[in-house]
Amino acid sequence: MIGRNSLFGPLDPAPDAGYTDAPKRKGFFTDTSVCIGCKACEVACKEWNDVPENLFEMLGTSYDNSHSLNANQWRHVAFIEKPASKPAVDLGMPSVGAPVSEVHEDDKPDFQWLMSSDVCKHCTHAACLDVCPTGSLFRSEFGTVVVQDDICNGCGYCVAACPYGVIDRRRGPEGDPKVGIAQKCTLCYDRLTDGQRPACAAACPTESIQYGDVEELRERANARVELLHERGVMDARLYGNDPEDGVGGTGAMFLLLDEPEVYGLPPDPVVTTKDLPRMFTRAGMAGTALLVGAALSFVRRRP
């Protein structure tokens, strides 16, 4: 189905993809202000989806040795160490009744952590899906973007198209049947169809990862950022919640405590296919010029 906003603009993706009786769009709201960096989401994702080992190296980059989202890493917890700028604010973390700290405020460590569990954004306008030449990537009835393993031929086009660098072609381990195939988060498609939450959201002990209807998650995110602003956390901001942004808003949105690029996220991502009509127009002009140029080369030249 081709609608006016099919390439860019606010849209409900499942009906646009042709579903007539689609359930409400599903997604994540990852509230990084309550992420404790436990990586339960990474583990739960690997266990449920049978995602093989990632490259493990002692990177020396804080507590992050899983380094990026890729074909073998569908949830990735980023650790950012930065100098503490102001006294800690109570973010409303769930409490299990730990003893009150007796350390004096001045003696506490002079740095702070930002932790964030990154994931596929399940864009409203998903470049990976747009450019896939085999139809392996498809829009599910939940408005999510999923790879069909048995169709992907590993052309790798989606890898270069994603503005967030999420999807990748699996490179190992050797012998894995999905080596050579594009892989990424499916928002646990097989759990959603059974009315279950995605594995990462189910495993998250602080409810930093919340799953639900995108519409409702947007409201929850707005309420949360307002609350944090009231409490003086002015750095709190939402990412991916605007249906009028460069990718039409994302199914997986985030509450961040610093600029997006600090977390390895692009500050103003745009779906590349927004410019596709223009690109084809320019290519059409260039191709026509080539044909005319060839014809002119033969004009008034007799052998």
Add this chain to the structure above:
Amino acid sequence: MSGSTDRPGSGAEVQHGGSPGRSRGSSRGGDRVMVPEADFTSYYGRPIVKAAPWERDIAYYLFTGGVAAGSSLLAGGADLTDRPGLRRAGRIGSLIALLLSVVALVHDLGKPSRFLNMLRVVKLTSPMSVGTWILTLHAPFAGLASAAELVGMLPTPWQRGPVRLLLRLGRPAGLVGAVTAPPVAAYTAVLLSDTATPAWHSAHEELPFVFCGSAAAASGGWAMATAPVAEAGPARAFAVGGAAVELLMAHRMESSMGLSAELMHTGKAGTLMRASKVLTAAGAAGALLGGRSRLLSVVSGTALMAGSLCTRLGVYEAGMASARDPKYTVVPQRERVERGEQVRYQG
């Protein structure tokens, strides 16, 4: 299977140590920087967008695809204007280039055995799908014309029955091949530009013209080097025109693509783009001045082909470098945000 020697994950790009935060932009290459070094933030210097998981054979395909398209056009024109030598050079050039193209394309898939999955959908939002169908339309006709050319070289007594039929199909097939050739040369620009790779996407206005010019220069060069000098006049004109368009539009492209234009002047891509300009200009000058000399035709034709190959490799490498360094993703986007010009839907 490409990339099989890599370790799982994006090991090649992982940077050790350091802390996130403000950093001076990377100075890789760095012999000639046009824009002041940008101050930007990243996550431990790791890339944001991923580079296409392709090998250099995709860059070679950009070249062979251009040669195939231009050669089909020249062969068609030569056939209509009764230049058998030029027609033969064009058709054989087209055949060789198409065969190399298919090998490069299939080899670069993660699952080469599933190559035909490309044909299960027609998808206008995917330049790769559109390109596959363009090739599917063009290649059989161009191939048929080339086959007719080859059997035409058989001894006369063999040219009977089905062979005669094939000979008679040569002209119509060759003309269909010629008409379907320009999209083969032009779509590869869209293929690269329709990605999040900064240097490729930001070049989308001019890249189709650079690639079409490059296709004309390379195929004209091939025909100059292989066709009889007396018949190669149109090939020389085609090559010179193509070289002029390629040089002019590459220049415009570099001034319109913003920050990632600096990659066209530095590092591996910079070297290739400089070589491309020298070779293309020299080849075009040789075609203009010495086109009637056999030796000069071969030399300048070869220079034009080498120049075209360097253009394709240069654009390819610039894109790869722009994806590996987060600077080219973050800085232009951050500047838009600072100016209050985020990309937003306008009614």
